[in-house]
Every structure is written in structure tokens, then in C-alpha cells.
Amino acid sequence: MLHIPGVCPHCARECGFDILCADYYSSQKTIAELRKNQWSCPVFGMEESKNMATVYCGGVCAECHKPVMLCLEVDNANLKHLRECVRDPEKRYNGNTPKIASMAPPPRQAWTHPSLPPEVGRAFSDLQRMVWSETTPAFILIGARTVLEKVCSELGANGKTLFERVKDLREKGILAGVLYEWASEIRRWGNAGTHNFEGSKEDAEDLTEFTKLLLQYAFELPARVKEAREKRKVSG
Ligand SMILES: [Zn+2]
Incomplete structure (x- = not known):
């Protein structure tokens, strides 16, 4: 089971999301890493390692159970463990907390104005x-x-x-x-x-x-x- 902390875009509670599925795992390797395996052809890639992987997930709010889509960024080192936890409900994720890069529906913004005391x-x-x-x-x-x-x-x-x-x-x-x-x-x-x-x-x-x-x-x-x-x- 993978649980991601966050504020629900439906009920605005700070109870996080239970992730039910994930896909489109991608990890950004540096140009140097890519070249190691491809001597003969031109290689395009990042100059510096970002050391972060991206994962697209579907889940539900732990409180109101309404659906959310999340794009997560997680350390490459934790990617394997994270994938296992999404697949296996018995397994608890204990790596670094993934960062929510974007969310659908988008997070709610409370109305305010600079003129308000x-x-x-x-x-x-x-x-x-x-x-x-x-x-x-x-x-x-x-x-x-x-x-x-x-x-x-x-x-x-x-x-x-x-x-x-x-x-x-x-x-x-x-x-x-x-x-x-x-x-x-x-x-x-x-x-x-x-x-x-x-x-x-x-x-x-x-x-x-x-x-x-x-x-x-x-x-x-x-x-x-x-x-x-x-x-x-x-x-x-
Ligand atoms: Zn909710």
C-alpha cells in the first residue's frame, strides 16, 4: 500500500491519498550514463543527473474517498520499493516521501486579497x-x-x-x-x-x-x- 500525504482537492482535508495504481514510470538518466551503453550513435539526454523519477498514479482521498490523479516525483533509489508497494497492499512504503508535482482535480485555492487586513x-x-x-x-x-x-x-x-x-x-x-x-x-x-x-x-x-x-x-x-x-x- 502506498499512502501519499497531501491536501484533498475535494474535501480540503489534510489526510493524504491511498494510491491504487501507477503507470508511466520514467527516470531521467544523464547523458554520461546513456553514453556508457551506446558508443556508436549520437545520444541526447540531461547534462546533470536529476536523480528523480516521475510516476503517474490514480488514488483516492483517505477521508472522502473521492478520486485523484497525481504526478509524483520520487528519488530513483526509492522507485523499485514504491512500485512494489503500489502492487502489494500488504507492503508499507517507507522511503523518502514522494513530492506531488501536479494533481487533478487541481488543489483548491482559498480566496483572499492583499487589501484584507x-x-x-x-x-x-x-x-x-x-x-x-x-x-x-x-x-x-x-x-x-x-x-x-x-x-x-x-x-x-x-x-x-x-x-x-x-x-x-x-x-x-x-x-x-x-x-x-x-x-x-x-x-x-x-x-x-x-x-x-x-x-x-x-x-x-x-x-x-x-x-x-x-x-x-x-x-x-x-x-x-x-x-x-x-x-x-x-x-x-
Ligand atoms: Zn477528500
Whole structure:
């Protein structure tokens, strides 16, 4: 059995992959090694040894059992042992950990933007990973509310409760119109998660999308407008 550590592109869990089959083993030999056996004809190859072999594998996530294709790079010295482990379920691979050179489906990328305050960016990346790994929806609703708390403190809100802080930002003209509505929704759904442990998978996905829009309107768009203005100033 060959198990490769990695983050699943389906469920985003860090549980690795069980490899079921492998093919297209290739090892890159140096031109010097190739010439040893072929005196009479021209030889093309690498100048320096890469010492790495490439293997294409099919496997499943150890947690959600969905399929993945992996291209692995492994030390030439471990290739034979690795092949034996793929063929024999009883054999455990104990060589150097192969490197995942590429993966299909591709790994998921959490949305973020340089304009987001670091704490907000980190919290929202965690929130997206919770959605992918199908964490209990109430926790995601509570998580979205926590992101909103951080947004309010970054935007300089005053007030004892989150309700008061969101209202304060509306009065200051920072969270106006539709932004205020979104923030209020996030606060309300977060409360439902906290007090009654309510919420479906769809609620969690919708609220994460809402939270993304809030972050885009509150941080990304103003940053892009500022950048565009500065560019115009420089050019003319
Ligand atoms: Zn998975």
C-alpha cells in the first residue's frame, strides 16, 4: 500500500491519498550514463543527473474517498520499493516521501486579497476550508460572524454588542445600503448558529459567499479604485 500525504482537492482535508495504481514510470538518466551503453550513435539526454523519477498514479482521498490523479516525483533509489508497494497492499512504503508535482482535480485555492487586513484574510481562508471539508454548518455560521466581528474592529466600529457596532458603521457611512444589509444577515445567521445550533449546508455556503462579497466591497474595491486613481495620476 502506498499512502501519499497531501491536501484533498475535494474535501480540503489534510489526510493524504491511498494510491491504487501507477503507470508511466520514467527516470531521467544523464547523458554520461546513456553514453556508457551506446558508443556508436549520437545520444541526447540531461547534462546533470536529476536523480528523480516521475510516476503517474490514480488514488483516492483517505477521508472522502473521492478520486485523484497525481504526478509524483520520487528519488530513483526509492522507485523499485514504491512500485512494489503500489502492487502489494500488504507492503508499507517507507522511503523518502514522494513530492506531488501536479494533481487533478487541481488543489483548491482559498480566496483572499492583499487589501484584507491579515487577521481578516486568515479567518476567511479558514472559513472557506470549513465549507470544503463539510464542517457542521452551525460552526461555519458562527465562523462567518467572527469574520464580521474582525471586520468591524478593523473599520473602527464602536459599541458593546455586534448589533451596535454594525449600526455604528452604518451611521458613520462606512457600511451603507446593501453592505449594511449583508452585515446584518451575517450577524443574524451567526446568532442562529450560536444560540440554536441551526443552519444547513446551503446556509453555510450562502453565508460564506455573502461574507466574501462584504469583504470585496469593504476592502478590495476601495483598494482597486485607489490603485486606479494613482495609476491615472502617474500617467497624466
Ligand atoms: Zn477528500
